[in-house]
Amino acid sequence: MTTQGAAQQPDARPPAFLEPEHFDDVIQILRRRGYRTIGPTRRDGAIVYDEIESAQDLPVGWTDEQSPGRYRVRPRGDHALFAYASAAHAWKRFLHPPNLQLWRAQRTNGHVELVADSAPPPRYAFVGVRACDLEAIRRLDQVMMDGPYVDHVYRALRRDAFLVAVNCCDPSGTCFCVSMGTGPRVTGLADLVLTEMVGAGRHFLTLAAGTASGQEVLDELGRRAATDEECRLADASVEAAAQNMGRSLAVDGLREALANSPEHPRWEHVSKRCLTCGSCTLSCPTCFCSTVEDVTALRGDATERRRLWDTCFSVEFSYLHGGSVRLSPRSRYRQWLTHKFSTWHDQFGVGGCVGCGRCITWCPVGIDVTEEASVIRQAVPLPGSTGPMTE
Ligand code: SF4
Ligand code: SF4
Structure with a gap:
């Protein structure tokens, strides 16, 4: 969620219905609005987060298998866009870069001067943020910018980030978000919340706005509202995921x-x-x-x-x-x-x-x-x- 958009809640409207083959429209709207779109893509035998220029860059029809010390991707035999669990990377690599230049100094003719990096930070749109990862970003916010010691690099990257969250319908063998109260349903604020329903001969997406910025994107998308039955089917997919966690952890005490x-x-x-x-x-x-x-x-x-x-x-x-x-x-x-x-x-x-x-x-x-x-x-x-x- 754009942190600036946090105070601006959209009117409560039913989610929009979207055919999967038109999900690229969302990506292109975000790119036209100046966002660098980052999302899941298949590389080196894994699903990782990287820049995506179109929906074709998503791991369409792929899923993952995860267990202790083991990760594999395999084709599903359908055209699902988001039917896998946590990607190998976490989103923190974009907000809290693993290798960052803090400052550089140059000596010229005996004088030392600091060389400023004048490039503006990228405006990221994160596409496909799982409920657990949305909560992880929230916890990084607490550490990096909401407390008394602000990491200015993090805040500059995070401030304008647009978050397209996804209700998780395909937990892996190592997931336990239900135990931690962080998923699989998105409960934190995101600009858009997406649910993908695949099965029983149906394949569609619903998209709900969580902020005014998200509503603007939905308005530009111009899709009809999902019917009650479509919302019910999408909801049931998330409910089923909650019953299908690979692991559990009792946290009381x-x-x-x-x-x-x-x-x-x-x-x-x-x-x-x-x-x-x-x-x-x-x-x-x-x-x-x-x-x-x-x-x-x-x-x-x-x-x-x-x-x-x-x-x-x-x-x-x-x-x-x-x-x-x-x-x-x-x-x-x-x-x-x-x-x-x-x-x-x-x-x-x-x-x-x-x-x-x-x-x-x-x-x-x-x-x-x-x-x-x-x-x-x-x-x-x-x-x-x-x-x-x-x-
Ligand atoms: S991944 Fe962590 S727990 Fe596993 S061997 Fe390495 S340091 Fe130890
Ligand atoms: S399960 Fe918990 S400790 Fe392990 S990587 Fe995820 S957030 Fe970190």
Whole structure:
């Protein structure tokens, strides 16, 4: 959602009906309005987010299979546009770039001057944002621009971003958004909310406006309203997805259990498998940690400072004047999981996990956060209770 459009709610109108072969009209309207359209596309054997110029760039007729440590794409045998779960990338790579120049200085004739980057930030339209990922963007907003410490690069990119969200009808084997209260139905504000209905001999889209900007796009699209029956069919697809989660996680008491379990033997157990590769944090849509590097040209006439994504799984990340404070894999895994499900609440009033399942899919050894968190939760009695937590 454009953050500027947040205060402007559209009139409540029924969703528009759209034939899938006309979805390209939405993309072209956004492009004519000056947006750089980013959406799912198939590349390198995966569905990733990248620039799309037309609906032909979408993974039409493809879906994914995800399980711990495993990801595959396969054809579905139809022409569905959005029938897959979380893409390999998270949207954060566009709002919080993985490798960013912060400043550059040039020495000319003995004088050093800062070279300004005068290029305006791109105006992104994100097409196909899942409910879980919409919530992840909201949580990044809290960290990067809604608090006292504003990341100006993030805010400049986020401020004008147009969000086309999609109700998820095809969860994967690693999804657990229902447990985290973040999906599969879009509940956060987006400029447009799309539902794709495929099945029973029907294939159509419904599009609802969430902001005044979204309503403008719908008005330009000029489509008829979806009928009650079409809305019911689309709604049933989302309901079915909610019953079809690949995983679940009981979260009551989890925050307290993690906070009270720094010495739980499960940390040692998982550390025997964890490679501390950081793949989970890089693929996670809410992980935001970074480091800073200075790079000087060999000629000595230029230098630049860059910000790079970092991970709490690296030894260097916890380096504090003289040494790292989290030397063991055990302490680094504990830091990550405890932050996601416990101390994030202390900082931001919500958890840091939206249940997208990426960290499970993209962990090379298939470590499953829902399993690790459940073991800790079940072993620790809550204050006032008489025994371990159970389901
Ligand atoms: S911790 Fe895992 S499941 Fe939760 S938001 Fe991050 S990648 Fe998704
Ligand atoms: S949990 Fe998996 S993805 Fe994350 S650091 Fe360990 S091995 Fe890598």
